[in-house]
Every structure is written in C-alpha cells, then in structure tokens.
Amino acid sequence: MKILAPVNSVKEAKILSKLGAEELYCGLSERAWRKSHGQDFWISRRGPGNANVESLKELHKLVVVAHKAGSQVFLTLNQPGYAPELYEDILTTVRQAQEYCGVDAFIVADPGLIRFLKEGLPDLVIHVSSLAAVLNSATVSFFSQMGVKRIIFPRYVELETMRSIIDQGGDQIEYEAFMLNDGCVFEEGYCHVSHAFGGAFCHSPPWDYKPIKIQGTERDDEHLPGEGVLRVGKETFQEHLDEYRRWIYIGIHNAGGRLGPRGYPLGMCGLCALNQLKEVGVMSLKIVGREAPLKKKIASVKLVKEMLDYMEAGHSQEDVRAQAKLIKGVTDLCESGYMCYYR
Amino acid sequence: MEWALSIPRGEALAWAEEPWGINETDTMRDVREVCEGQLGPMKFTRMYFGQEFCEKALPSQKELDQAVALAERLGMNFTLVTPYVTEEGLQVVKRLLKQLMHRQPMAEVVVNDWGVLQIIAEDCPTLTPVLGRLLNKILRDPRMFTQRKKPEGAALERFRTSSVAGAPMQDLLTQYKVRRVELDLPPQGLDHHLPDWGYRSSLYFPYGVIMTGRICLLHSWGLEGDQKFKVFSGGCDRKCRFYWLEMSDPSHQVKNSNDWDILQKGNTIFYREHQAFLKAGLETAIRIGVTRVVIQREPI
Secondary structure, three states: OEEEEEOOOHHHHHHHHHHOOOEEEEEEOOHHHHHHHOOOOOOOOOOOOOOEEOOHHHHHHHHHHHHHOOOEEEEEEOOOOOOHHHHHHHHHHHHHHHHHHOOOEEEEOOHHHHHHHHHHOOOOOEEEOHHHOOOOHHHHHHHHOOOOOEEEOOOOOOHHHHHHHHHHHOOOOEEEEEEEOOOOOOOHHHEOOOHHHOOOOOOOOOOEEEEEEOOOOOOHHHOOOOOOOOEEOOEEHHHHHHHHHHHHHHHHOHHHHOEOOOOOEOOOEOHHHHHHHHHHOOOEEEEOOOOOOHHHHHHHHHHHHHHHHHHHOOOOHHHHHHHHHHHHOOHHHHHHOOOEOOO | OEEEEEEOOHHHHHHHHOOOOOOOOHHHHHHHHHHHHHHOOOOEEEEEEEOOOOHHHOOOHHHHHHHHHHHHHOOOEEEEEOOOOOHHHHHHHHHHHHHHHHHOOOOEEEEOOHHHHHHHHHHOOOOEEEEOOOOOOOOOOHHHHOOOOOOOHHHHHHHHOOHHHOHHHHHHHHHOOOOEEEEOOOOOOOOOOHHHHOOEEEEEEOEEEEEEOOOOHHHHOOOOHHHOOOOOOOOOOOHHHOEEEEEEOOOOOOOOOOOEEEEEEOOEEEEEEOHHHHHHHHHHHHHOOOOEEEEEOOOO
16 A cells, blocks of 8 residues: 655655655645636645646656656545636646646546546546545446546444445546545545635534524433533433534644654654555555645654554554554544544 | 425425415415415415435335325425435435336436436436535635625636536536426526526525535434444434524624524535515526426425
C-alpha cells in the first residue's frame, strides 16, 4: 500500500516524498481563476492560501521534484458539482496540468465533468473523489463506465463494505481509503455548503440544539417521574450533547490540534485497520490536510510510514493495533473510539 | 401544477387522507396559504413514499405494498423515494425496486445515489428514474446571504445553476432515462434559466437540505460511549420519528434569518422556509416552469 500525502509546494513535495509518500495530492488556486470567477468559486473544496499551489509554473516544478523522487502527483478538482460554464476553463487547466506539468491523475467528483474531461482528453487518468460518495458497488459500476482508474472511499466506509465493493469492482479499478486526520461530521458528498462562507458549517459555530418532541409521539419512558427533561434510557439530551461535542473536539477538531507525546498528530486515524485494509485490497492510504502546516504533514507521513513498515514486517492485526496506540501515546483517546475511522 | 404529498414512512400512510394534519401546524398552514393563495385549492395527485436520507429508514416490502395500494385506491400516482445507500441498503433497495416494477412497471423512483440509478438502468429498466435533490449539487448554504457580501450578477447566476444544466450531464442523464430533476428553493433563489436545463422539474416545500450523513446524532442518544457517533450495520430504533432538533448559534456567526429556521432531524440538517420566502419562491417557480411541488410535513 502507498502513502498519499497532501502538498502545497515544491518544498513539501521534496520532503514528504523522501519520508515515504509515494503519492502526493494538491490543489491549484491560480490568480487568473480567482480574477475570472471571484473569490468564492473555488476550483476545489479548499480556497486560496495554504491549501493550494498558486500557479501552474509552481505545479510543474512540484511534479518534477516528485517524479525525481519516484512519487506521483494528483491534482484535486473535487467540488461535488460545477456550474457548466466553468467546464471549459477547467479543461484548459487540466490540459496544461497534464501536458505542461506532468500531473499523473486528477481527483474529480462531478460525473458531468468527468465525462467532459474524458471526451477532451481520452487518456486522462481520473480518480473518483470521496465527494462523489461511492458507498456501494453499483456506484463503482456507474463510474467505471466513464473509464476512471481509482475510487476513493468516503470516510467511515466499513471494512466489510469495502471488501464487498472491491470484490465486485473487478481488477481494473484501484481503491484508496482515508488513513489520517480531519474527520467530517456528515457525508461530504452530500454537504451543500461551502467553506468559503465561513468554514465547516457542521461544527462551526458550536451549535446549540433544542429537542422538540413531535406532537402525538409521546412515550411513557421519556421522563423520570416529576422531571421535565427528555431522556433516552438514563441519558438526558444535554448529557448526550456534551458527549457529541467531545466527539467533535477529539475526532473532527483533531483533539484541538495538539500533538501526542511523540509529536504525532491526533484526530481521526485508521492505523489499527492497516492489516484489514491491505487484505480487502485498498492500495492507497490518504493523509488529509492540504492546508495543514508542514510540521504536521511530516509527522503524519512519518507515523503512517512507521506503522506501514511494522505491518509489512509481518505483524498481526492485534500487534499493529497495540503498536499504533503505543506510539501515538494517547491510549485514553484511542480507547474512546472517537478518533477511529474504522471502528 | 402537480401537487405531490410526501409520506416518509409506512406509519404515516394515514397522512394521505389527512394531508395537512388533524392539528395543522403553523408551518403547514403557511405552506397551504402560500400554495393555495397562488394556485387555488390543492388536490394531491401523487404520493411520494419514502425518504431521501437514511437507508435505516427504508420501508419494508409490506409497507411498499400498502403504500402502492393506498395510492391506487385514492387515485394518486406513485413515486418511491430512495436515499443514498451502502452495500447493505443497496440490497434492500434492489428488492423494493423489483417489487415496485412488478406492481407498477412504470412507477417513478426518486434517486439520490448514483448506484441506485445504475441499478434501475440494469435491472429495472421500465421504472422511471427522477434525479433527487441530493444529486443536484446546488449550494444551499444559509450563510451565503447573511455572512458576506452577497453574490450579484454573474456570480449569483453561477450559484443558482447546477452541473445538471450542462450538456455532459444532460447526455449522461438522457442515457439513464432521467427526464425530471428535483430542487430545493436555495437561499440564493432559483435559476431563471431552468427551462434551458432540458428537464421537467420538481420543487420541495418547505424543507431545504443543507447536509446529511451516516453518523446520526439522534441514533446515538442513549447508547454507550463506544457505540456513539459511528456508522453501524443493522437496524435502528429511528428516534428521528419523534424529534426535531432546533439549532441556534449563540456566537452569532450564523446570523438568524427572516427567511428560514435551521433544524436537524435524524441525520440531516434542514432549513425550514418561512412564508414570505416560500411565496416569492413559488412565484418564481411558476414563472420558470416548475411543474411539480412536493409538500413534506416531515422530510424523514
């Protein structure tokens, strides 16, 4: 299995390739695009700034460096859908990225755009983004007919579901799965907001929730005698909400962005499932966080590389799980399950 | 205008004979006033059975039979509404589609998963697929008009349109025999060029979808910690049938709007549209040729 790491510069590509990332992915945010289409129409799901490479010229240099190190580079165009009038501009960018820069593949979610790009550039290598929400084998079939090369599973797809999908998908398709960092509260392919309008709507702001009972659905066991607070079993809604916020802090906010005792990042993680991911046929492990600082990216690649080497050395699933918890050094957070992509 | 009544689950089939509810809520009263105020007395001629958001809430085969039978008795056309699905839910949907095809070969199916569209094409080709609003990727971000400088001109046009409007998707959807697409009333308004998209169109009232997912806040309530906030196999007690969750932002990052409230039901966040917003939306919808309005007392 290969490590897929996010990069935003030549420097990052050089460092992370050397550390063991055989695949790199990046976004692009050219000034010309922003000038034509405005600040709010991002070509990928992350806007101008740390998440993206700033120009095709920079992307070209990045690809040269990566290829020299033996790594491939994928460009992400992962909005769930684009206004059709943007397709021609995207095709122009893709053509330049492929022919001038040498980008190896393009990560796309919009099926209309996939078709359009493949018509214009039949040899284009397409990876179907997690934003396409490929949750079942029939959806693999749907995208296979467009000549795609790889499916990126969305977050939290259960391992047995992956096995079923991969078994039916045939040998022509590759599969990639989330491995480290940055959970999502909802299904990103069915998220109809943009971070351009104020970040992740699902947890920012920290919402207040007030449960409203639907008239005519009252049950006798919802309240303790003399108490007006809604309960399910012993748990009040407020207690449940407190736990929800804890899950968001640990799994979605990466435990507040702090690092573990050995300097490894905390937050969503699939290390305990490495053996199973290999067994079911996943070939690429995605580290999330194009906008993260280089320090975190380095720590992330090192962590996954260390555990991958450990697993490849023949250690059992139980040993891999124990080792992952040991080197992350936050057993209590691991035991909560709130940092697990595959629990 | 064709009026479709949404019935999200088998237990709610009685709504077909009392569509507005015995004790009509304020929301339903507003919807009815807006719709009848513009188009006269409403008669529901189509039943939308099922929901778009959760494979755990798919109907049983018995419930599907009951729903079809009821629709036929009431002289209503029938549409089965389906959610996005994992492998587990795909098997359930396959059985329901085959059952429906046997019972009403040309019945409509609202599709919110590309895989379900694929299954219809391969296994149930007589059924009539409709592209659900979850596969129509127009942004429905309540912050767009309350947080920043409002989009105008060409930018506003771009936020109103959809990839579905373009030739590549038109070709793809034609290949899959999709002739109708579904919409929400987005905060930025409907696309005035909707007729050029090349489809018939439906509009949902009064709940627009902001986001949905497989980790359910309500399902987790009452479970032990390690069972909370995760995807899971098997059944669900469907507490979503009993509760709405009103959402508010004490930090005021997301400003209150006069046009909608934000709420969650089960695994999905909605904006519930207020009367004035609905009225303006319906006026536009009529003008641009929307041919069906789907009324939802509850979306799930």
